[in-house]
Amino acid sequence: MNFLPVLAFFLIFLGGCSQKSAFSNFELTRAQEFSISNTQRAKIVSSDKVEGAFTAVYLNNIYPEIYTQNDAFLICLYTKDTIDLKDLQFKVNNKEAIVIEKLEDECEFKDLVVMQNSWNSCYLLEFESNEEREIKFQVKGDIYHSILLRYKKR
Numbered sequence: 186m187n188f189l190p191v192l193a194f195f196l197i198f199l200g201g202c203s204q205k206s207a208f209s210n211f212e213l214t215r216a217q218e219f220s221i222s223n224t225q226r227a228k229i230v231s232s233d234k235v236e237g238a239f240t241a242v243y244l245n246n247i248y249p250e251i252y253t254q255n256d257a258f259l260i261c262l263y264t265k266d267t268i269d270l271k272d273l274q275f276k277v278n279n280k281e282a283i284v285i286e287k288l289e290d291e292c293e294f295k296d297l298v299v300m301q302n303s304w305n306s307c308y309l310l311e312f313e314s315n316e317e318r319e320i321k322f323q324v325k326g327d328i329y330h331s332i333l334l335r336y337k338k339r
Contacts, residue, residue, distance in 0.1 A: 211276075219247040220297040227331040229264065229273070229324055236329060237264030240305075240323055242297050243336040255283070255311040256320060259294045262306050270306075272326045277312040284311035 223246045229237040256277055262270075275282045280337040288307040289296065318338050324331040 214296070216247050217296055223247055223336065224297070225322075225325070225334045225336075227334055229268070229331050230331050231328045231330075236268055237262065239324060239331070240264065241334055242294070243320065243322075244294075246336075246339050247297070249339065254314065256314045258322065259288075259297060259310075260308045260310055262308065263304055268326075268329065273329060274325045275310050275316045276323050276325055277320055278315065278317060280312055282310045282312055284309070285308075 194247065205217040216231045220242055222264045223243040224240060228235050230240065240261040242259040244259055245252040246276055258275075258277075260275070264273075270285075275285070294307070294309075320336040320338065322336065
């Protein structure tokens with residue numbers, strides 16, 4: 186019987202110390218919120234081995250006021266030593282990139298990708314836009330390929 190008042194005291198004491206939720210102190214910018222839903226990851230494989238991985242962020246849905254002409258992607262790429270960037274083709278709806286620009290470590294998109302490491306290389310890719318509402322992004326090469334990533338245009 187003495188157990189109930191002690192239990193009630195601890196429940197009230199501990200309840201008063203808690204916050205509403207874990208996310209109450211977690212603030213994201215508008216761009217970071219949109220980047221979460223416009224980011225996908227995939228492996229680059231050859232036959233039966235994983236040769237690398239990449240993260241692709243579709244920038245048009247995050248910055249519609251900036252990217253109006255072409256479909257733009259931020260790519261953070263990690264490959265094993267055997268792959269050279271020249272061995273890979275970045276394709277959107279089976280069309281190759283018209284712009285591939287290597288980004289410095291301190292770039293404007295740094296906050297969009299959660300997992301940035303010193304071994305990743307980041308690139309800004311642009312593709313000719315078309316009227317299709319779905320974008321199919323893939324990395325290909327003579328012996329390399331990734332799964333097809335699908336993005337919806339706004």
